[in-house]
Amino acid sequence: MTQAQALDILKTGRSAFLTGAAGSGKTHVLREYIKYLNEHDVPVGITASTGIAATHMGGMTIHAWSGIGVRATLSESDLETIITKQYLKTRFDRVQVLIIDEISMLHHFRLDLVDQVLRRAKLKDEPFGGIQVVFCGDFFQLPPVVRQGETPSLFSYMAQSWKELNPAILYLHESHRQDDGPFLRVLHAIRDGEVEEGIGEVLMERLNAPVEGGIEPTKLYTHNKDVDTENDREIDQIPGEAIEFYMEERGRDALVLALKKGCLAPEVLRLKPGAKVMFVKNNFEAGYANGTLAVVEKCSQDNIVVRTKDGKEIVVELDSWAVEENGKLLAEISQYPLRLAWAITIHKSQGMSLDAAEIDLSKSFERGMGYVALSRVRTLGGLSIKGMNNMALAIHEEALEMDREFKKASDEAVSDLEEMGGKKLREAQEAFVSRGKKPKKVDTVEATKELLLEGKSIAEIAAKRELTEGTIIDHLEKIKAKEPQISMYHLRDTVPVSRFKKIMSAFQQVGTTDGGQRPLSPVMSLLGKGYEFDELRIVRLFL
Numbered sequence: 001m002t003q004a005q006a007l008d009i010l011k012t013g014r015s016a017f018l019t020g021a022a023g024s025g026k027t028h029v030l031r032e033y034i035k036y037l038n039e040h041d042v043p044v045g046i047t048a049s050t051g052i053a054a055t056h057m058g059g060m061t062i063h064a065w066s067g068i069g070v071r072a073t074l075s076e077s078d079l080e081t082i083i084t085k086q087y088l089k090t091r092f093d094r095v096q097v098l099i100i101d102e103i104s105m106l107h108h109f110r111l112d113l114v115d116q117v118l119r120r121a122k123l124k125d126e127p128f129g130g131i132q133v134v135f136c137g138d139f140f141q142l143p144p145v146v147r148q149g150e151t152p153s154l155f156s157y158m159a160q161s162w163k164e165l166n167p168a169i170l171y172l173h174e175s176h177r178q179d180d181g182p183f184l185r186v187l188h189a190i191r192d193g194e195v196e197e198g199i200g201e202v203l204m205e206r207l208n209a210p211v212e213g214g215i216e217p218t219k220l221y222t223h224n225k226d227v228d229t230e231n232d233r234e235i236d237q238i239p240g241e242a243i244e245f246y247m248e249e250r251g252r253d254a255l256v257l258a259l260k261k262g263c264l265a266p267e268v269l270r271l272k273p274g275a276k277v278m279f280v281k282n283n284f285e286a287g288y289a290n291g292t293l294a295v296v297e298k299c300s301q302d303n304i305v306v307r308t309k310d311g312k313e314i315v316v317e318l319d320s321w322a323v324e325e326n327g328k329l330l331a332e333i334s335q336y337p338l339r340l341a342w343a344i345t346i347h348k349s350q351g352m353s354l355d356a357a358e359i360d361l362s363k364s365f366e367r368g369m370g371y372v373a374l375s376r377v378r379t380l381g382g383l384s385i386k387g388m389n390n391m392a393l394a395i396h397e398e399a400l401e402m403d404r405e406f407k408k409a410s411d412e413a414v415s416d417l418e419e420m421g422g423k424k425l426r427e428a429q430e431a432f433v434s435r436g437k438k439p440k441k442v443d444t445v446e447a448t449k450e451l452l453l454e455g456k457s458i459a460e461i462a463a464k465r466e467l468t469e470g471t472i473i474d475h476l477e478k479i480k481a482k483e484p485q486i487s488m489y490h491l492r493d494t495v496p497v498s499r500f501k502k503i504m505s506a507f508q509q510v511g512t513t514d515g516g517q518r519p520l521s522p523v524m525s526l527l528g529k530g531y532e533f534d535e536l537r538i539v540r541l542f543l
Contacts, residue, residue: 001410003029005417006170008425010134011036013432015127015165017103017157018136019406020172021191022375023353026136029172030099033134040433043094048101049137050262060258060323062100065091066114074113083121092121096131096435102350103137108159115161127165132432135167139399140191141350141372157402171410183380190371193400195393203385212381215293215309216276217356219343219386220373222363230343235275242270243299246521248533250470251331255323258331263321264348265335271299277306278341281319287312291352291376293341301522302513304336309355318519328444329471346373355382362387367394448475452486458494458538473537480541488541495535502527503539518543 003025010016010033018026037044046059047066063069067082074082082088098118100106115128122129139155156162175184182202189199211217221227235242247267249256260267264280271277275296279288287308288294294306294314304316322332346359346369354376361370370392377383417425444465451461458476462469479486492500506523513519520536 001171001173001414003032003172003174005414006172007032007036008429009168009170009413009417011432012425012428013097013132013435014168015133016135016168016170017406018134018170018172019138021175021187022138022141022372023175024172025174026138026172027101029170030101030134030136034099037097042096042433044097044099045091045095046099049104049106050102059099059101060255061262062106062114063110064254064258066117068110068113068117071113072107072109074116079116079120082117089121092118092129097134098128098131099134099136101136102141103135103156104139104141105137106156108154108156108162111156111159112161115159115164127161133165133167135162139402140395141368155396155399155402168413169406169409170413171407183377183383186380187371187375190374190393190395191403193395193397202380206380206383206385208386209384211356211358211384212379213309213356215356216342217358217382217384218276218278218293218341218354220346220349220357220359220376221343222346222361222365222369224345226360227343227345231340234342235270235272235340238272238274240272242272243301245269245271245301245304245336246524248334248520249332250534251323251329251468255331256333259321259323259333263333263335264339265319265321265337266339267335269336269338270340271296271304271338273297273299275299276341277338278344279337280339281321281337283319283337286317287314289353291349291354293355301525302510302517302519304338306338328467329474332470349373349376352376353378356384357382358384358386360386361392362389364389364391364394367391367396368399371395445475445478448472449479449486452476452479452488455490458491470534473534476541477537491538492542494538499531499535500539503531503536504542507536507540507543 006016006018006029010018010029018029020026034044034046045065047062048059049062059065067085067088068074071078083092100111100114118129118131119125119127120129122131124130127133135156139157186199186202189195219227219230221230245268247260247265247269249260273296277294277296279292279294280290282289292308294308296304297307297313298305305313306316307313316336316338318334319337320332320334323330350372355378357373357377359373359377361373364370370388374383420428448461448465451464456464458469458472462472465472476488476491480488495503503523506526507518509526510519510522518540520533520540523536524531524533
């Protein structure tokens with residue numbers, strides 16, 4: 001199935017399981033579908049089984065979204081508590097589409113709990129309360145982590161709710177990461193459980209082999225301890241003091257914590273010129289993607305310049321990871337989208353595309369781990385294997401059998417799509433996006449502007465809008481950028497005069513970046529403890 005065919009089926013509102021080999025474009029299809037839903041004002045819950053995957057998608061974990069947390073069962077009392085929480089009730093009332101990424105790592109019994117919650121919240125005895133559910137993932141990748149004392153887990157397609165939902169299977173067959181024929185054959189052989197002598201010989205040729213292209217490879221390890229040791233040792237060997245960049249945060253504490261756990265950018269980013277780094281977010285316009293490797297060329301509190309392996313110089317801008325729901329910002333963290341890249345864990349590498357990797361599979365402890373690691377790399381020439389064990393290339397036999405079934409079901413879905421024809425397809429898609437459509441809401445920034453012009457304070461606007469003060473400040477920054485002459489003088493009293501003057505003085509000492517920006521982190525460093533980022537942002541409105 002092609003990406004276009006998968007999108008056509010999703011747009012009809014049919015619940016589905018979007019799958020395919022690593023690098024087949026699953027995340028791209030999800031992003032395109034989310035964009036389509038937003039354009040048509042269809043409320044969507046964006047979730048994933050892990051914090052890392054959720055952060056990539058701009059959502060939250062399914063555990064947090066559904067309110068089930070780490071529970072393994074739900075009593076009647078638990079269900080009642082969940083569906084009567086106002087913020088969850090509002091979420092469940094509105095949602096029409098639920099996306100769950102990295103479904104392979106979600107326990108089957110927890111998927112059934114999500115189903116229970118939505119049936120009760122939607123007052124519909126239908127799978128997941130009758131909404132469209134889109135699972136995404138690959139069961140050849142890492143399975144659910146079972147905590148000590150927890151019920152043994154099956155793959156989520158064994159959940160009763162999955163069986164009742166009967167999702168369409170959308171199996172993407174194209175490769176958008178690897179175009180190296182021999183390497184693709186290796187990956188397909190591992191995936192199909194057919195690692196014969198010839199395939200093994202191809203991999204053994206990469207044992208301790210240097211990578212091609214002249215770029216230092218990222219080292220992939222199975223355990224965090226090896227990663228931390230490697231990165232700390234390497235940066236400490238570079239002469240000079242490291243410059244530290246601190247993550248900024250705002251929003252609900254629990255969601256901020258979840259964002260931090262899921263974000264691959266560290267809370268404290270240590271850099272020096274010469275440090276090897278990796279981008280941890282996609283920004284194709286700026287010239288990088290999640291997994292792009294580079295070396296730091298220049299580094300100061302307000303200026304980071306890196307050079308990629310193809311010689312492209314990139315001035316790295318501060319970026320953010322956020323949780324939004326129905327146009328409302330719930331939490332946000334800001335950091336430069338980089339991390340030290342001498343080493344990374346295989347688990348955290350999921351979703352990345354790497355130009356060069358040195359992979360140590362000698363401590364592999366989970367089926368699928370080798371496939372995940374090897375499939376991160378674009379070419380055989382970019383791969384160096386440092387060790388393997390008997391588990392390294394193992395896959396789950398059950399996943400292999402189900403994969404064959406998924407391919408057959410996907411072929412049937414393609415046939416059904418072709419039989420439907422263009423006219424019926426468009427009618428089905430139009431019927432879906434028009435279902436439950438409500439009048440378009442007033443632009444949220446404009447609503448804040450109206451209250452600003454009435455002379456309301458930040459606290460008053462936040463209370464009136466039922467938003468956080470941090471979100472209102474975000475709106476004010478956008479208003480000021482668009483209309484520099486707009487009067488905000490009455491907001492000066494928000495920050496006490498003495499503190500206002502000290503912050504203003506700090507901004508003047510730090511100055512602006514080459515792009516004319518006024519960064520917060522160096523000002524905060526100059527002021528020291530006792531100041532809040534929101535105070536700095538308010539003062540910055542008057543510069």
